[in-house]
Amino acid sequence: MGVYDLFGVDVRQTGYLFTLLIASVLFLIGLRGLSRAETSRRGLSLAGLAMLLAVVGTLLNKRIVTYEWIVGGLVVGTVIGVPMGRWIPMTKMPERIALSHAFGGLAVALVGVAEYFNHGLELSAFDLGAVGFEVLLGTITFTGSLMAFGKLMGILPGRPQTFPGQNALNLAVLAIALCLLAMLVARPDQRVLFNTLVALGLLLGVLMVVRIGGADMPVVICLLNSYAGLAAAATGFAVNVPVLIVCGALDGGSGFILALHMSKAMNRSFRNVIFGAFGARTHLKQAEKHAGVVREGTPEDAAELLKLANSVIVVPGYGMAVAQAQHAVRDLAELLEKTGAAVRYAIHPVAGRMPGHMNVLLAEANVPYDQLYELDLINDDFPRTDVSIVVGANDVVNPAARDTPGSPIYGMPILNVDQSKAVIVLKRSMNPGFAGVENGLFVKPNTMMVFGDAKKTLAQISAAVKQER
Amino acid sequence: MECQNFVILLYIFALAVFAGYHVVSKVPQLLHTPLMAFTNAISGISLVASLIIAGEGRNTASSILGAVAVAAASINVVGGFLITDRMLKMFKKKEKV
Numbered sequence: 140m141g142v143y144d145l146f147g148v149d150v151r152q153t154g155y156l157f158t159l160l161i162a163s164v165l166f167l168i169g170l171r172g173l174s175r176a177e178t179s180r181r182g183l184s185l186a187g188l189a190m191l192l193a194v195v196g197t198l199l200n201k202r203i204v205t206y207e208w209i210v211g212g213l214v215v216g217t218v219i220g221v222p223m224g225r226w227i228p229m230t231k232m233p234e235r236i237a238l239s240h241a242f243g244g245l246a247v248a249l250v251g252v253a254e255y256f257n258h259g260l261e262l263s264a265f266d267l268g269a270v271g272f273e274v275l276l277g278t279i280t281f282t283g284s285l286m287a288f289g290k291l292m293g294i295l296p297g298r299p300q301t302f303p304g305q306n307a308l309n310l311a312v313l314a315i316a317l318c319l320l321a322m323l324v325a326r327p328d329q330r331v332l333f334n335t336l337v338a339l340g341l342l343l344g345v346l347m348v349v350r351i352g353g354a355d356m357p358v359v360i361c362l363l364n365s366y367a368g369l370a371a372a373a374t375g376f377a378v379n380v381p382v383l384i385v386c387g388a389l390d391g392g393s394g395f396i397l398a399l400h401m402s403k404a405m406n407r408s409f410r411n412v413i414f415g416a417f418g419a420r421t422h423l424k425q426a427e428k429h430a431g432v433v434r435e436g437t438p439e440d441a442a443e444l445l446k447l448a449n450s451v452i453v454v455p456g457y458g459m460a461v462a463q464a465q466h467a468v469r470d471l472a473e474l475l476e477k478t479g480a481a482v483r484y485a486i487h488p489v490a491g492r493m494p495g496h497m498n499v500l501l502a503e504a505n506v507p508y509d510q511l512y513e514l515d516l517i518n519d520d521f522p523r524t525d526v527s528i529v530v531g532a533n534d535v536v537n538p539a540a541r542d543t544p545g546s547p548i549y550g551m552p553i554l555n556v557d558q559s560k561a562v563i564v565l566k567r568s569m570n571p572g573f574a575g576v577e578n579g580l581f582v583k584p585n586t587m588m589v590f591g592d593a594k595k596t597l598a599q600i601s602a603a604v605k606q607e608r
Numbered sequence: 609m610e611c612q613n614f615v616i617l618l619y620i621f622a623l624a625v626f627a628g629y630h631v632v633s634k635v636p637q638l639l640h641t642p643l644m645a646f647t648n649a650i651s652g653i654s655l656v657a658s659l660i661i662a663g664e665g666r667n668t669a670s671s672i673l674g675a676v677a678v679a680a681a682s683i684n685v686v687g688g689f690l691i692t693d694r695m696l697k698m699f700k701k702k703e704k705v
Binding site: 159187189193198202204205206209216217221227243246247253256263360367370371378382383384385388390393396494502509513 | 610611613614617620621624625627628629631632633634635636637638639640641642643644645646647648649650651652653654655656657658659660661662663664665666667669670671672673674675676677678679680681682683684685686687688689690691692693694695696697698699700701702
C-alpha cells in the first residue's frame with residue numbers, strides 16, 4: 140500500500156476510517172431531525188449524505204480488490220429499489236416495510252455465511268460469536284418478515300395458526316440454537332453446527348410469525364424492525380466496522396421502543412413483547428352479547444346530524460385503509476369546516492397495521508398534521524363533542540376495554556367516543572373486530588350505524604350535506 | 609479480534625443504544641411510520657459489509673453471496689430513502705388563509 144503512504148500514514152485506510160466516523164455522527168443527527176415534522180426532511184438529507192459517505196469510504200477499504208460484483212449488485216438493487224420507493228401506494232406501507240425487513244435480514248445473513256466460510260477457522264471466539272448472532276438474527280428476520288409480508292398481502296392465512304405447546308416449542312428451538320452457537324464458538328471447524336444454526340434461524344422466523352393475527356401485526360413489525368437492526372449491529376462486531384454498530388443500535392433501539400409503545404397501547408405486558416406471545420387472546424372466551432338495538436341510519440340521516448354539529452372528531456381505523464377512504468374523509472371534513480364546524484382527528488396508537496399508519500394515510504390525503512391528535516391529547520374532549528365519526532375502527536373505540544372487567548381487551552386504553560353527544564359509525568357489517576369481541580358502542584342509544592363501503596358512504600354523506608346547505 | 613477490541617465495540621454499541629433511545633423517544637406518534645422507513649433505510653448500512661464481501665475477490669461463491677447481499681441491502685437504502693422522503697413531503701401544516 141506504499142502508493143498511499145504519506146508521512147508514514149496509510150492515507151487510504153485513514154480516509155476510510157474517518158469517513159465512517161463522520162457518517163456515524165451524521166446518522167444520529169439526521170435521526171434527531173425526526174423529532175419534528177418541520178425538520179424531518181433535513182434530517183433525512185443528512186442521513187442520506189451519511190450513507191453516501193459510508194459507501195464511498197468503504198470503497199477505499201483495502202480489503203476491496205475487485206469492483207465488478209459490487210457494481211452488479213448495486214445496479215440490481217437500484218433497479219428494484221427505485222420503483223419500490225417511488226410507486227408503492229401509501230396504503231401498502233405495512234407490506235412494503237415488512238418486505239424491506241426481509242431484504243435487510245437476507246443481506247446480513249448472507250454476509251455472515253460468507254464470513255464463516257471464508258474466514259471461519261481464522262476467527263477468534265468473539266468474532267465467531269458475533270457471526271453466529273448475525274446469522275441467527277438475520278435468518279429470523281428474513282423468514283419472519285416474509286411471513287408477515289405474506290399475511291399482510293393475504294397470500295398466507297391472516298388468522299393466527301396456533302397449536303398446543305407452541306410457546307414451549309419456540310423456546311426450545313431458540314434454546315437449541317443458542318447452544319449450537321456456543322458449541323460453534325468452541326468448535327469452529329464443525330460446519331454442520333453452522334448449517335444447523337442457519338436452518339434453525341429460518342425455522343424460528345416462521346414459528347414466531349405463524350401465530351400472529353392481523354391486529355397484532357403492528358407489534359410484530361416493530362419487533363422485526365428491531366431484529367433487523369440488531370442483526371446489522373452484530374455484523375458490525377463480526378466485520379469490525381463501528382458504523383454498522385451505530386446504525387444497527389439506532390434501528391434496533393427504535394424498533395424496540397415502538398414495540399413497547401404498541402404493546403402499551405394494547406395493554407400487553409413487556410414479557411409478552413419479548414417472547415412474542417401474541418395472538419393468545421383469540422383463545423379467550425367471547426364477551427356475552429350486548430343487549431340493545433342497533434340504530435341503523437342512511438347517509439342522509441348522518442348528514443342531517445352533521446349539519447347541526449359545531450364540533451366533530453373523526454376516528455379512523457384499519458377499515459379506512461382497506462376502503463382507501465382517506466380522501467373521502469378529508470372531503471367531508473372540509474365541507475363541514477366550511478359550514479363552521481371544528482373538525483379534528485383522533486388517532487389511536489394501534490389503529491391500522493403499523494405505528495403511525497393512519498397519520499401517513501391522512502397526510503397523503505392532504506389533512507394538515509396539526510389536526511391530528513394523539514389519544515392522550517384529545518380523549519377528554521369527547522364529552523364536549525357534538526358528533527364523532529368512526530371510520531372503520533372497532534376495538535380501539537370499544538367501551539368494554541374501559542368498563543367490562545373480564546373482557547379480553549379490558550385495560551386497553553381506548554378513545555372515549557361513546558361519551559360524545561352523538562356517534563356515527565361507518566362499518567361494512569356487524570362482524571366483530573379482530574379481537575373477536577362484541578362492541579357495546581354499536582348499540583348505545585346515541586350511536587347511529589351506517590353500513591356499507593366507507594368510501595362510498597362518506598361520498599354520499601358529503602353529497603347530502605352539500606344539498607341541504 | 610482481541611478481547612480489548614471487542615470491548616471497545618461494546619462501548620460503541622452501548623453508547624449508540626443510549627443515544628438512539630433518547631433521540632427516538634422524542635419522535636412524535638405522528639411520524640412513527642416515517643421513523644420505521646427511516647431506520648429501515650439506515651439499517652441498509654449493512655451494505656457496507658456486503659460491499660467488502662463482494663469486493664474481496666476471495667472466490668466466486670463468496671463474491672456471488674456478496675453481490676446478492678449488496679443488491680438486497682441497496683434495495684433498502686435506495687427504496688428506503690425515496691419512500692421516507694415521499695412520506696415526509698406529505699406532512700403539511702394547515703395553510704393560513
